[in-house]
Amino acid sequence: MPVRFRDRKDAGRLLGRRLEFLRRQDVVVLGLPRGGVPVAAEAARALGAPLDVIVVRKVGVPFQRELAMAAVGEGGVVVVNDRVVGLAGVDQEDLEQGERREQAEVESRVRYLRGDRRRIPLTGRTVVLVDDGIATGSTARAACAVARALGAARIVLAAPVCAREAARQLADDADELVCLQVPRDFGAVGQFYVDFRATEDDEVIELLERAARSQAGAAE
Structure with missing residues (x-):
């Protein structure tokens, strides 16, 4: 047990x-x-x-947000799952828009939680x-x-x-x-x-x- x-x-x-x-x-x-x-x-x-x-954020496929096509972290780090992007037929504009949206959330949370520490x-x-x-x-x-x-x-x-x-x-x-x-x-x-x-x-x-x-x- x-x-x-x-x-x-x-x-x-x-x-x-x-x-x-x-x-x-x-x-x-x-x-x-x-x-x-x-x-x-x-x-x-x-x-x-x-x-x-x-602090990480998943970038979801536009029509199925729970399916991650990329992940972003602080410092502008982006890790793209090319397989998911290809299978879902996501174009570059939608991918980049999602990345920017989630990156902004990451940076906001990092600033709040860590403050001025590096x-x-x-x-x-x-x-x-x-x-x-x-x-x-x-x-x-x-x-x-x-x-x-x-x-x-x-x-x-x-x-x-x-x-x-x-x-x-x-x-x-x-x-x-x-x-x-x-x-x-x-x-x-x-x-x-x-x-x-x-x-x-x-x-x-x-x-x-x-x-x-x-x-x-x-x-x-």
Whole structure:
């Protein structure tokens, strides 16, 4: 029977223990906002690694928005799925319009959550992407693609719980998938938590600021 986590902090502590094998590597931990950030904060603390967010947006096919034809991330990063674009018959103008729309959302969210802090460089580093749970894997897949485009040398996708089908499909997107539970019966991420109340922006901002102060102090 699947174990239920008390809350995201509890799940993050347990996930951090599982990720101990990365402790002495050049690691950056990236949380997927909002719910992934409290989990990521605990994992980063366990690894003594810097914490940041990775904000991604899927660019949906115009007539079927849930079908992603591209993903965008900060800094103008665009990863296009040429196969989906071709099969859907999307023209260049529609693709670019979608990219611009979602890119604006990305930049707005990044500015709000990170403030005036600079993005932590990923080039040549091991990037640990953390969410509070993975259901379909579509957002995680987009995050892997964007992190790779931003220069990550190795991507470890980590979550307390992941649907079995998503875990199978994500094997080609990340270099390693670390999940505490991959249950056969998966309805929703929230069923694996006792407390799964929504994570607010203020909590995300506070966790990022606290992690930045901690890293600055360790560097002195």
